[in-house]
Amino acid sequence: MARRVIIVGPAHPLRGGGMATFNERMAYAFQEEGCEVEIVTFRLQYPAFLFPGKSQFTTEPAPEGLSIKVLINSINPISWWRTGQYIKKQKPDLVVFRYWLPFMGPALGTIARLIRRNKYSRILAITDNVVPHEKRPGDELLTRYFLGSCHGFVTLSRSVQQDLERFEPKKPNVYLPHPLYDNFGEAETKEAACAALGLDSTYNYLLFFGFIRAYKGLDLLLQAMADPQVQELSNLKLIVAGEFYEDVAPYQQLIEQLQLQDRLILRTDFIPNAEVRHYFCAADLVVQPYKHATQSGVTQVAYHFDKPMVVTRVGGLSELVPHGEVGYVVEPQPQAIAAAIHHFYTSVEAAILSGNISKYKKRFSWSRFVNSVWQLADSIKLKNV
Structure with a gap:
């Protein structure tokens, strides 16, 4: 029975x-x-x-x-x-x-x-x-x-x-x-994902995904976007996809202060399940700049779509993202996050990281x-x- x-x-x-x-x-x-x-x-x-x-x-x-x-x-x-x-x-x-x-x-x-x-x-x-x-x-x-x-x-x-x-x-x-979160559909091409989201597929995209709360460190990532290491990557934009679960005003002020308006794609409504794959497939790199954490389901969505990650060395995030194998583990500081982003786009490791992910994720x-x-x-x- x-x-x-x-x-x-x-x-x-x-x-x-x-x-x-x-x-x-x-x-x-x-x-x-x-x-x-x-x-x-x-x-x-x-x-x-x-x-x-x-x-x-x-x-x-x-x-x-x-x-x-x-x-x-x-x-x-x-x-x-x-x-x-x-x-x-x-x-x-x-x-x-x-x-x-x-x-x-x-x-x-x-x-x-x-x-x-x-x-x-x-x-x-x-x-x-x-x-x-x-x-x-x-x-x-x-x-x-x-x-x-x-x-x-x-x-x-x-x-x-x-x-x-x-x-x-x-x-x-x-x-x-x-x-793994394997229930968001199959991967699609970057071109198809960008078309679904109304984005220009000739740009490179970072992705911050999920509800926006103070501990998730979006402010750290915004500061990293203004770092000279990232500023020299002129063809790069950050997609922020997720609903604000706190006051949006401090983030708006930070964006204006850092003059990031042209480097951001803000999709800050709730993201329905049917659209999740578009955001991950449009992105080259998923960034989780948390200030403290236990674990994050975002990691397992990234794994499903074979996307390399930058995570901070807090809580259990680094347990699932071996540094240098499927992504980068850095300190929760804007300069460290910026350095990882810069390395990803200026080294030859991107394809290697994605290939490692397809093997590593089988254990989940x-x-x-x-x-x-x-x-x-x-x-x-x-x-x-």
Whole structure:
């Protein structure tokens, strides 16, 4: 009989960016391994005053072939109880929670505690972050509440694994690298991608992709664009593709101060999944200038499209981007970022890096990921459930 899996976290109709995409792709991966899978997601993920973007919901069609149940209201305890009771009665073999923010601790921790009452389901959490990027009072208490409800954990970076072990040193955990985002379609030519985006394909393009928040370091990349090393690359432009999740004014002021208007392509609305491949295929080099990080799904989209990367030496980014093999690992400083960009365009390494990526990315398969999740789940004996 097929084993049953319930994934609890963002999914359609939420447009939760990488996390919703990850959960949906993971559900397909479990199905490919012969499991029955359902995703339980949010009716309300964030109250309006806490949500920094323009809309929490997507207008894209629901993913085909997935069962998605919309149940959770993050601020309504009645919905927590109903969700926990629903999943408890289903008696899935495995429940996989996504945990990324202390704000979600009360809702997800309560749901998990209710599920545990069936004394059957193994409860694992993929902990994207244990210590949040933007700290607030009460974070540790809320995180401990959630972590205490789980039987084991998956981390996507070793830095998060270290944070986790400070909270839960005795519970089993496993580090599994973020699998490829291979669900954005096949690669296309640069000319086709530029045509789709209305760009001139005779230019070289850098890409900064994803929600724009302070910790992601777009300001560092803008300063790098004004560095003399990059300024001498006259045929180069930077594409900024992603919605602002904070005040845009400081970035606009920096752009004007550095006189970068003619060197930038700003596409700062939410990027739907159907358009993602255009941005990556139009670019020569993907830059992740983060000031601090755990891991980034942008890396795995770049891998899928065989795009070399510049990443900063923070969190788990360098774990997935071996320096000099598939890209560059540099300090989170404008001059260091500029030097890597300059080297990429003035050396003969570009083709070599892309060739290495096509080999290196084979280790990031979804099959390997879900099988490792099952190994962890199966190591949790019934007496511990």
